[in-house]
Amino acid sequence: MPSHVIKRFVSILILVILLYTGFVVWSDVSKNVQTLRAFPWIHIPVILVAVLINFFLRELKWDFFRRAAGINVPRFGSFLVFFSGFSMAISPARIGELIKPFMYKEYFGQKMRRSVPLVFCERLSDLFGMIVLGAITLVPFMRAVTPEGEMDVSTKVVYLFFAFSIIAMILLMAILRNKRLVYGGLKLFARGQRGRKILPKLRHLYRSTYPLLTARNLIVTTFIATVSWFFECIALWLILHGVGATTVTIGQAGFIFCMATIFGGFLFFLPGGLGGFEASMMALLTLLGIENFQAVPAVFITRACTLFFSVGLGFLFILVTSMRYRKALAWEEFEAAEKQSAEPED
Numbered sequence: 001m002p003s004h005v006i007k008r009f010v011s012i013l014i015l016v017i018l019l020y021t022g023f024v025v026w027s028d029v030s031k032n033v034q035t036l037r038a039f040p041w042i043h044i045p046v047i048l049v050a051v052l053i054n055f056f057l058r059e060l061k062w063d064f065f066r067r068a069a070g071i072n073v074p075r076f077g078s079f080l081v082f083f084s085g086f087s088m089a090i091s092p093a094r095i096g097e098l099i100k101p102f103m104y105k106e107y108f109g110q111k112m113r114r115s116v117p118l119v120f121c122e123r124l125s126d127l128f129g130m131i132v133l134g135a136i137t138l139v140p141f142m143r144a145v146t147p148e149g150e151m152d153v154s155t156k157v158v159y160l161f162f163a164f165s166i167i168a169m170i171l172l173m174a175i176l177r178n179k180r181l182v183y184g185g186l187k188l189f190a191r192g193q194r195g196r197k198i199l200p201k202l203r204h205l206y207r208s209t210y211p212l213l214t215a216r217n218l219i220v221t222t223f224i225a226t227v228s229w230f231f232e233c234i235a236l237w238l239i240l241h242g243v244g245a246t247t248v249t250i251g252q253a254g255f256i257f258c259m260a261t262i263f264g265g266f267l268f269f270l271p272g273g274l275g276g277f278e279a280s281m282m283a284l285l286t287l288l289g290i291e292n293f294q295a296v297p298a299v300f301i302t303r304a305c306t307l308f309f310s311v312g313l314g315f316l317f318i319l320v321t322s323m324r325y326r327k328a329l330a331w332e333e334f335e336a337a338e339k340q341s342a343e344p345e346d
Contacts, residue, residue, distance in 0.1 A: 057228030087314025129225020140251030
């Protein structure tokens with residue numbers, strides 16, 4: 001692995017250490033340590049199985065979009081590439097997930113401009129699945145935090161953010177399905193020098209994405225996403241019970257996980273939503289009356305079993321893919337592809 005990739009992950013590791021140290025100090029170090037010692041670590045394999053089920057189902061969703069786009073690559077090879085993409089889960093705006101189109105190009109000769117739309121469509125369907133799952137689990141969470149039916153400022157903020165998420169997704173889809181509106185917006189964007197430079201690439205990206213965003217495709221992939229992400233909600237529920245928060249139901253855990261993930265996703269400029277996910281999950285657990293010395297370890301274990309586990313798994317699959325096709329990943333070329341992703345492609 002080249003030095004610039006190592007430097008990127010070292011800087012993110014430093015950010016993680018500083019962030020989590022702040023959480024620990026704020027919430028009482030000794031009590032956090034006691035909670036972690038009492039955690040039933042024997043349950044970790046079960047938690048990881050739930051997380052892996054989510055990954056496998058999301059791979060089916062990715063492959064659905066691949067087939068819909070008419071991208072002809074070996075099925076097992078596509079499986080390896082999808083899991084390799086987890087290596088870049090900790091990257092601002094998830095720009096690192098361009099590693100999947102890049103690997104399609106490197107190992108199967110597919111042009112990146114054909115497969116880049118798959119990344120966008122997959123993330124969009126994930127958000128839809130999260131919102132659907134959030135809507136399903138909203139009632140049990142709100143009943144717990146408003147037992148008398150009266151909402152305070154905190155619960156109103158939760159309602160407003162969830163409503164904003166739904167409205168934002170509806171507006172986004174309405175815009176994406178309106179070609180005249182999109183092309184008009186691109187013309188306005190192209191008035192600047194940089195806009196004119198990347199306009200051809202944006203037009204091609206939209207033309208390639210539009211056929212994939214049919215009602216049928218979105219219904220199928222949103223259903224898969226809803227089911228797949230529910231397994232990570234199960235993982236969170238198991239973790240919460242492991243730290244002693246046994247009053248939390250699986251529906252409440254599901255709402256917390258969905259809202260924290262969506263909030264972290266809106267903070268796209270942060271690598272992997274770091275900070276946003278943790279803070280929102282802590283806030284929601286506090287609303288449920290969970291103590292800080294239980295909530296903080298739960299956040300740590302959740303991130304370790306989801307985000308950081310996925311990154312490690314992704315690098316393992318990069319190694320497997322390199323061995324399978326006897327060709328090491330060209331990291332320098334991938335970095336160049338990242339930097340030029342907004343440039344017109346030859």
